[in-house]
Amino acid sequence: MQYRVETLDSRTWLIEEYDENNSVYMYLLAGEEKAVLIDTGFGTIDLKEICAALTPLPVTVLLTHGHADHIGGTGYFETVLLREEDKEIYGLHSDENMRSAFTKESLCPVKKDITFLGDTTELKLGGRTLEILPTPGHSVGSICILDRERRWLFTGDSCCKAHVLFLFPYSGTLSEYKNAMEMLWQRRDEYDLTWPGHHAKPVEKDIILQFIEAAELLGEGKLASRVCESPFGSYRLAEYKDIGIEF
Numbered sequence: 189m190q191y192r193v194e195t196l197d198s199r200t201w202l203i204e205e206y207d208e209n210n211s212v213y214m215y216l217l218a219g220e221e222k223a224v225l226i227d228t229g230f231g232t233i234d235l236k237e238i239c240a241a242l243t244p245l246p247v248t249v250l251l252t253h254g255h256a257d258h259i260g261g262t263g264y265f266e267t268v269l270l271r272e273e274d275k276e277i278y279g280l281h282s283d284e285n286m287r288s289a290f291t292k293e294s295l296c297p298v299k300k301d302i303t304f305l306g307d308t309t310e311l312k313l314g315g316r317t318l319e320i321l322p323t324p325g326h327s328v329g330s331i332c333i334l335d336r337e338r339r340w341l342f343t344g345d346s347c348c349k350a351h352v353l354f355l356f357p358y359s360g361t362l363s364e365y366k367n368a369m370e371m372l373w374q375r376r377d378e379y380d381l382t383w384p385g386h387h388a389k390p391v392e393k394d395i396i397l398q399f400i401e402a403a404e405l406l407g408e409g410k411l412a413s414r415v416c417e418s419p420f421g422s423y424r425l426a427e428y429k430d431i432g433i434e435f
């Protein structure tokens with residue numbers, strides 16, 4: 189796969205790993221003392237070297253969740269943080285068959301000894317604080333990350349301007365997801381923009397409202413859905429405005 193780097197500001201970079209079929213975004217956030225890399229893509233690019241060219245600071249990885257297209261480059265790093273709720277998913281998605289469903293290219297080995305976040309709710313990078321907000325739904329251990337000083341919300345796969353997927357094992361429930369999106373919406377005054385793991389970027393925060401409305405309508409049986417087929421099996425899709433829920 190290829191990659192490109194987009195500079196968001198003097199201490200923040202978006203790294204996209206992509207080919208003609210797939211694309212994922214990672215975000216490198218530097219403070220004055222430390223840097224955090226949010227997600228690590230499929231594992232086909234040398235993230236260690238890419239990060240070292242952008243910042244001399246030590247880099248800790250913070251995973252938004254444990255899916256194969258986000259954990260692929262973890263093997264390049266010393267410290268990888270994940271919510272413990274996604275432990276099983278991380279194991280399942282470290283499997284070569286799962287990983288090769290995304291790309292046939294050779295892949296960086298996934299790191300085995302990762303660190304669970306436990307009670308950690310904040311990471312201090314020096315003049316820059318990241319708050320970890322649990323948002324179960326797309327996976328049971330999914331998180332969003334609030335970059336307080338920049339007023340940005342990094343959302344992983346929880347609320348891209350696209351479909352949110354509930355069709356993999358260890359997804360959360362629709363009502364858990366709706367609660368999580370309501371929590372994000374209640375805190376909307378703390379961020380201006382959202383940066384997702386895939387698709388359009390950045391995304392206006394109003395997208396969160398669409399997910400809340402869609403989850404509510406679906407829960408009440410007021411949103412139509414249809415059966416679709418994918419390499420992972422059949423699922424139902426409910427479309428709503430700019431987004432959709434696959435379950």
Ligand SMILES: [Zn+2]
Pocket residue numbers: 253255326345
């Ligand atoms: Zn995912």
